[in-house]
Amino acid sequence: MAAEAKHFKYVILGGGVAAGYAAREFGNQGVKPGELAIISKEPVAPYERPALSKGYLFPQNAARLPGFHTCVGSGGDRLLPEWYADKGIQLILSTEIVKADLASKTLTSAAGATFTYDTLLIATGSSVIKLTDFGVQGAESNNILYLRDIADADKLVAAMQAKKDGKAVVVGGGYIGLELSAALKINNFDVTMVYPEPWCMPRLFTAGIAHFYEGYYANKGIKIVKGTVASGFDADANGDVTAVKLKDGRVLEADIVIVGVGGRPLTGLFKGQVDEEKGGLKTDAFFETSVAGVYAIGDVAAFPMKLYNEQRRVEHVDHARKSAEQAVRAIKAKESGESVPEYDYLPYFYSRSFDVAWQFYGDNVGDDVLFGDNDPASAKPKFGSYWVKDGKVVGVFLEGGSAEENQAIARVARAQPPVADVEALKKAGLEFAAKV
Numbered sequence: 001m002a003a004e005a006k007h008f009k010y011v012i013l014g015g016g017v018a019a020g021y022a023a024r025e026f027g028n029q030g031v032k033p034g035e036l037a038i039i040s041k042e043p044v045a046p047y048e049r050p051a052l053s054k055g056y057l058f059p060q061n062a063a064r065l066p067g068f069h070t071c072v073g074s075g076g077d078r079l080l081p082e083w084y085a086d087k088g089i090q091l092i093l094s095t096e097i098v099k100a101d102l103a104s105k106t107l108t109s110a111a112g113a114t115f116t117y118d119t120l121l122i123a124t125g126s127s128v129i130k131l132t133d134f135g136v137q138g139a140e141s142n143n144i145l146y147l148r149d150i151a152d153a154d155k156l157v158a159a160m161q162a163k164k165d166g167k168a169v170v171v172g173g174g175y176i177g178l179e180l181s182a183a184l185k186i187n188n189f190d191v192t193m194v195y196p197e198p199w200c201m202p203r204l205f206t207a208g209i210a211h212f213y214e215g216y217y218a219n220k221g222i223k224i225v226k227g228t229v230a231s232g233f234d235a236d237a238n239g240d241v242t243a244v245k246l247k248d249g250r251v252l253e254a255d256i257v258i259v260g261v262g263g264r265p266l267t268g269l270f271k272g273q274v275d276e277e278k279g280g281l282k283t284d285a286f287f288e289t290s291v292a293g294v295y296a297i298g299d300v301a302a303f304p305m306k307l308y309n310e311q312r313r314v315e316h317v318d319h320a321r322k323s324a325e326q327a328v329r330a331i332k333a334k335e336s337g338e339s340v341p342e343y344d345y346l347p348y349f350y351s352r353s354f355d356v357a358w359q360f361y362g363d364n365v366g367d368d369v370l371f372g373d374n375d376p377a378s379a380k381p382k383f384g385s386y387w388v389k390d391g392k393v394v395g396v397f398l399e400g401g402s403a404e405e406n407q408a409i410a411r412v413a414r415a416q417p418p419v420a421d422v423e424a425l426k427k428a429g430l431e432f433a434a435k436v
């Protein structure tokens with residue numbers, strides 16, 4: 001039997017956050033039945049990935065599909081598979097593309113099916129870095145888990161049930177490390193975090209910010225081991241992990257190990273076919289790559305960050321959503337001989353765990369100025385940090401902010417107000433943001 005061959009005017013490769021928001025924008029702009037396909041190796045329609053490390057892992061009333069399909073994460077409509085069917089948008093699921101030939105505009109799946117397109121949107125996101133990638137001894141043992149997609153989350157839920165009230169070791173002190181340690185603790189695991197740096201989330205947190213979260217986690221009963229890495233694992237006769245061996249010689253008992261040591265943008269299919277930068281696919285302000293008619297959105301795009309006059313890549317959901325919308329608007333405008341304004345993105349990251357929640361806007365460069373009460377034992381912690389560069393505030397972090405306060409810090413990061421006196425800024429704290 002000949003392998004399947006199909007043609008679409010538009011193909012979105014990848015079925016994650018950016019794909020869902022791109023599909024919605026195609027719907028808004030007008031797309032004819034049969035013009036658009038989403039090809040995804042996942043078995044489900046696009047969903048809000050952040051739910052996987054939060055609501056999906058709650059011990060009670062856990063989030064499950066179809067509850068968190070895009071675009072509910074930003075207050076929009078929930079696009080169920082029926083929505084795609086109604087619009088004549090094809091969801092080609094459980095289909096991994098293993099070859100992309102941009103010259104002939106052809107994608108080939110693992111099963112040998114081919115898909116041709118006029119316009120391609122690459123939305124393949126990131127893959128997780130695995131300890132087996134570095135040949136860490138014993139890293140292939142059972143119950144050493146990662147978290148990127150629904151299948152990973154289901155494995156984690158099953159392991160939590162199988163190893164009820166057991167011991168968990170979390171390797172990595174970044175986003176996954178912090179969010180998953182909390183989730184495991186809420187599920188009554190005895191949790192130990194291990195990371196090499198002097199404090200958690202060093203990509204964003206200053207020592208003053210990390211002081212709060214490390215203390216808060218310790219107060220919740222989470223043990224933290226810093227300055228070392230996992231160098232090997234022990235397993236029992238069934239191949240189930242039993243212990244994590246640390247480089248400094250210590251050994252931690254473990255029934256479950258969660259690893260969050262970073263991600264890598266999935267750009268391998270396009271090697272040598274398109275310009276790259278910052279580990280991603282280089283795009284213009286409309287997310288078009290160096291190949292005409294080929295766009296890159298979400299985690300894989302290295303785009304011009306107008307505000308900082310620099311090409312950057314962002315691995316967060318707000319940018320995945322907005323880059324998708326920008327690309328689709330640009331594609332549709334071009335077709336009618338019009339244009340859209342350049343992408344002008346203000347970086348926005350957030351996280352939440354237990355009862356704490358923070359937001360960050362802007363750039364964490366220059367001198368940091370901590371303000372507010374960062375005592376981990378506070379009944380109502382509220383503190384933050386400004387980053388000041390060349391006499392201007394360029395970034396703001398806030399824990400425990402109200403909706404208005406978070407809007408205020410976003411305004412500050414966008415406006416970059418001048419600061420003459422850093423001591424006065426520290427003293428004014430959130431008052432400074434309220435006045436901008």
Ligand code: FDA
Pocket residue numbers: 013014015016017018019039040041042049050051052053095096097098123124125126147148149266297298299300314315316317318320348349350351352
């Ligand atoms: P995304 O990863 O969403 O989608 C990529 C899709 O492409 C997947 O469906 C994948 O299977 C598919 N794919 C890849 N290669 C393929 C191939 N060859 N063939 C077919 N399909 C292929 N951010 C934030 O700001 N706040 C938060 O709280 C969180 N929380 C969070 C939790 C967890 C567990 C993760 C893993 C990530 C977050 N993030 C986050 C990050 C955020 O989710 C991320 O930046 C976006 O999902 C990126 O959207 P993309 O569409 O680019 O990739």
Ligand code: NAD
Pocket residue numbers: 053126171172173174175176177179194195196197200201202203228229230259260261262263315316317349350351352
């Ligand atoms: P990350 O880059 O945030 O953190 C990686 C951490 O791994 C580092 O901080 C470091 O502590 C640690 N590390 C590196 N090598 C190590 C080693 N050998 N042993 C122990 N620790 C080591 O990456 P992540 O937490 O894995 O997250 C993966 C992706 O998911 C990222 O793109 C992230 O942005 C995204 N994500 C975002 C959110 C959010 O925005 N709230 C939540 C979850 C995931």
